[in-house]
Amino acid sequence: MAKRTKIKDLLNSSDFGKQVSVMGWVRTFRNNQFIALNDGSTINNIQAVVDFNALDESLLKRITTGAAVSIQGEVVESLGKGQKIEIKVNKIEILGDSDAEKFPLQPKKHSLEFLREIAHLRFRTNTFNAVFKIRHALAFAVHKFFNDKGFVYMHTPIITASDAEGAGEMFRVSTFDPDHIPRNEDGSVNYKEDFFGKATNLTVSGQLEGELAAMAFGDIYTFGPTFRAENSNTTRHLAEFWMIEPEMAFYDLTDNMDLAEELLKYVIRYAIEHCADELEFLKNRLLEEDKQKPQAERSEFDLLTKLNFCLENDFERITYTEAISILRNSKPNQKKQFKYLIEGWGSDLQSEHERYLVEKHFKKPVILTDYPADIKSFYMRMNEPDAEGRTTVRAMDILFPGIGEIVGGSQREERLEKLEKRMTEMHIPAEEMSWYLDTRRFGSAPHAGFGLGFERLVLFVTGMTNIRDVIPFPRTPKNAEF
């Protein structure tokens, strides 16, 4: 087994006459002669040619779509037109049969909805081979980026006792028998008898713990799974997703934006440089899909042009107040085409507004900063009130075309009194958060950080449109298969 040649290496070589051993899964078997073999090392197949006259008929019948085979043969120049190199088969062994009547993947296009139902087998398609190779490359690039900058990869807890992170509904973690939950005399649940002796949940963010580490290591990042029990049914939300959360001491909001923009450009460039075949395949797939759509819905640029455009241009940085002004004077607002018209300062932007700014007005990624304090989290640093007495916080959201919010971050409130005041106003129990407030009590320092939704990044780079297709086994409301 150890001597097998990977198909990726074989296709890049031209060792005609060399005897090789390859193993993989049959994609198609045409004409009783031509096996298109894929071993996952590349999106491309190698063609293996068998002499059906020399082969036992019972063996021939076992060469079916999906079967795992081991082939030994000679590397030859292909006589056919579709490929330069192929293998003339000397010996073929079936490692694992695949019943052609039952194997659900056919050598033809399948809908993404159907493939989602067979997520355990969709890895064997070109599309998902490309998507998950790119996912891997992006994950690796994230680690490389931070490591090269001297950031420490910090593992924040997945099970948390804190329910004050304020990022959404949480999944309960408990070993209680649901039919016999211990209760106190007043009828409330007696968590003292639960596994951890208190109520615990799956984390919705590693940020608060990340801040603790940043106040010692300076620069840290987390990259791990995150859980939100929100009943969100969209193409951009998962109940279980992966998030990258850097946290940096001695960073202000501008430093924070600079880092986020540099990170995004770095990982996109990494994917372009390391996943050329996969991106080319996905680009062409999207072009094919676009042909089925009416002119108005087709994308302006192909996938690679879109990615390169993103690298070549600075993200547009504007404040919330400037954005409101642009939106208020925009055509769709004047002509009352927005579902939610922009009237005053203070309300949150709807996705139609974000899309207008990114896709119509600036036509590139946009960083929105300095949102009204009322619509943002307690830990964001308060600005001085403006001339009109309005208070904003040092928040920043990065909006991407087609994705919406891909990054959300802020400079953190490092001043203890201001933070405590804000927590009281927002009904956050300060007693339970004492460990967090200690960072402000002992050597507090300006710091900032952000959260990058990893699946949203993968969506953008692959050009896929549903987040369920960029994570191997998506968890969404009413769905936890496999």
Place this chain on the structure above:
RNA sequence: UCCUAAGUAGCUCAGCUGGUUAGAGCAUCUGACUGUUAAUCAGAGGGUCCCUGGUUCGAGCCCAGGCUUGGGAGCCA
């Protein structure tokens, strides 16, 4: 959670105004062919019409409820 569209063969879909035995392409199987590239040609098999109930002489089609999926919104990353 709300709005909206859909659910018919393994897949993608037709199915008329409610009317006999529910169709096509691809896939599969059988045979032919043998340098194919979504191979080709001939033939065959394959159905809980999402579920439950109702209306009707009669329901894939109409009605009610439910389930699931797609798209959009909200919440967010």
